[in-house]
Amino acid sequence: MKNSTLSIRGSKASKGTPRVDLDVFFEASQNTFDARLNPNGAFLLNMAENHHCWHLLRDRLQTISCETQIPDWVAGYTAVTGAPEVRNSIATFLETFLTQVNLDPEHLAISAGATSVIEMTAFILGNPNDVVVFPAPAYPVYKADIGNLAGLERFDLQTHVDLMELSEAKISTSMLDNLYDDLQQQGRNWSMLVLTQPDNPTGIIFSSGDLRRIAKWCIDHKVHLVVNEIYGLSLIDITHPELKEDYADLIQFDSFAKVMAELKSDFLHHWYAFSKDFGISGFRIGVLYSMNQGLLKAYSNLALGRCVSNHTQWLLQQVLDDQEFLHTYIETNQQQLTSSYLLVVRTLRKLEIPYVPAKGSLFVWADLSSLLPKRDNAEYELWMDIYQSTGILLTPGSSFGHTYPGAFRIVHSLVSPAAMAVAMKKLEDYVLTKSVG
Ligand SMILES: Cc1ncc(COP(=O)(O)O)c(C=O)c1O
Incomplete structure (x- = not known):
């Protein structure tokens, strides 16, 4: 029974x-x-x-709500990956403030928070029991995000022992080679490597040289590389007189989207969300950027239940179109x-x-x-x-x-x-x- x-x-x-x-x-x-x-x-x-x-944001949203008429398209269905005009505004915003490189709005998909984007990406790119590698320490909930729906398994790659060795994230090529061989020997398939920059919990970033090297390794080994830049605009002033001596170098944040533009590969992807930089986790707006047409097509076929409400999309668009704000x-x-x-x-x-x-x-x-x-x-x-x-x-x-x-x-x-x-x-x-x- x-x-x-x-x-x-x-x-x-x-x-x-x-x-x-x-x-x-x-x-x-x-x-x-x-x-x-x-x-x-x-x-x-x-x-x-x-x-x-x-x-600041609340006041802006309140003004928009009072002064701007809600357009009719908000009431109906729109593209599963986000209303085209909203994706245009998101692309322009990301280009101007985060990536400093052109993004095609057709390569963007938006869903209910980064969590949805991560779940969908894992579901489409990996098979059940595939391994997803995260350099440790990493965001605890990644395990659930890749596991609950897609059935993928988290592997925490120990890149260092003592915390203080981590002034910059170092993922050497030999580390990746060794892990690849180990997983193969165990008969496990490594489908994704996920990096977060600035990182949760350490706040470190990767140099663009490191990102390029890791991306090339991933392309060569047919492992998908996703870089989560959900904290991409939450930057600390590393030149502050009280802080600058803490840093081994003054290399600043540089978006992974630049490496994607250069290498143009179906194995490279980018996540963003408005939850942290804009403090609106409750609005539930996450963004996938990828040039992989198969991924985007599968996404639009699967993600209807994860859409961002059109009203929220429209409201966000009004904010994003206001560059001065x-x-x-x-x-x-x-x-x-x-x-x-x-x-x-x-x-x-x-x-x-x-x-x-x-x-x-x-x-x-x-x-x-x-x-x-x-x-x-x-x-x-x-x-x-x-x-x-x-x-x-x-x-x-x-x-x-x-x-x-x-x-x-x-x-x-x-x-x-x-x-x-x-x-x-x-x-x-x-x-x-x-x-x-
Ligand atoms: C690295 C990382 N990814 C994703 C999320 C989840 O974001 P969201 O609330 O947009 O689903 C968080 C939240 O803490 C996070 O730190």
């Missing part, structure tokens, strides 16, 4: 959560810090959200990100806690291993102890697939600067008490 009302897939999905800190996040969200009303409340430093410039928004956002990043690293420096110098993203990847109790499961224990003692909710490093124990991700863009200052003082007191004890 059946002992579940669900399918085998459904039963599996009904257990657990996609990430270890999700339930605590929802609990903490009901009890956030407020200097006057809830001084013992929680600090949400674990969710990759950016609230720095929402007020975009310049101000992006510049202000980068200034704010640099300030909130500084708030964290000043504290870490004072406490002599090592961290990876980020060139972008919303994160600081910090090494709290000196505080680890010498027990099994110590990282989890430390994570909970920090939360229960200070209200600071971080994400423990083990969820990112790297073997180094005691690394934690700190999100600096979700709470206000005033709350962040209090959180950093609490972290300082916590670390000092632990060091004495």
Whole structure:
């Protein structure tokens, strides 16, 4: 007799959560810090959200909604990969602000958030049980995004041991060769390599030389290379006087789209979304860019259930067509990100806690291993102890697939600067008490 009302897939999905800190996040969200009303409340430093410039965007959206008539096309069906006029505006926006290279709007597909784009790409490019490689540490939910629907398997490539070796991501050709041989010997098919730049959780970027070399290797070995630039405009000012000495070089972010334009291959693809740079994860707008016609055709046949609402597409288009607003928004956002990043690293420096110098993203990847109790499961224990003692909710490093124990991700863009200052003082007191004890 059946002992579940669900399918085998459904039963599996009904257990657990996609990430270890999700339930605590929802609990903490009901009890956030407020200097006057809830001084013992929680600090949400674990969710990759950016609230720095929402007020600017909200005002712009409100003005558009009041002053501009909604066009009739919004009410009906449009192309599954996005309304053509909206894709035109997205292409122009990306060319101007992110890629600095021409993009054909016909090579773009938009869906409900980066998550949908990742799920669809994995479904179309890989076969069940194929391997998708991520240099560790990497975004925890990639596992679900490539696994749930497409049935692909995540492989965390350990490119370094100690966090501080990671001032720049290094994926050598011999590393790729060795992994390729190992997977072949195990009879496993490697279908995709996914890089994120600026990276989640480390904030590092790849040089264009490295990207070109890795892309050529992937083309030669028929492995799809996807570069996720969802944090592509969330850049830290690496020339800031207080920061510049942290960086081994002052190489700036350069989009993978340039390498794609140069190499023009069916094996190279690009992901973007408006969730992070524009702090509108709730709008659910993700973008695939690829020159692979088969991928785009399959995408338009499969992704009807993942479309972005036409009203949202139209609203976004109004924002993207306003270049003056975009310049101000992006510049202000980068200034704010640099300030909130500084708030964290000043504290870490004072406490002599090592961290990876980020060139972008919303994160600081910090090494709290000196505080680890010498027990099994110590990282989890430390994570909970920090939360229960200070209200600071971080994400423990083990969820990112790297073997180094005691690394934690700190999100600096979700709470206000005033709350962040209090959180950093609490972290300082916590670390000092632990060091004495
Ligand atoms: C690297 C990366 N990709 C994808 C996502 C998911 O983005 P979205 O909310 O647009 O689905 C995130 C969110 O944290 C992310 O960090």
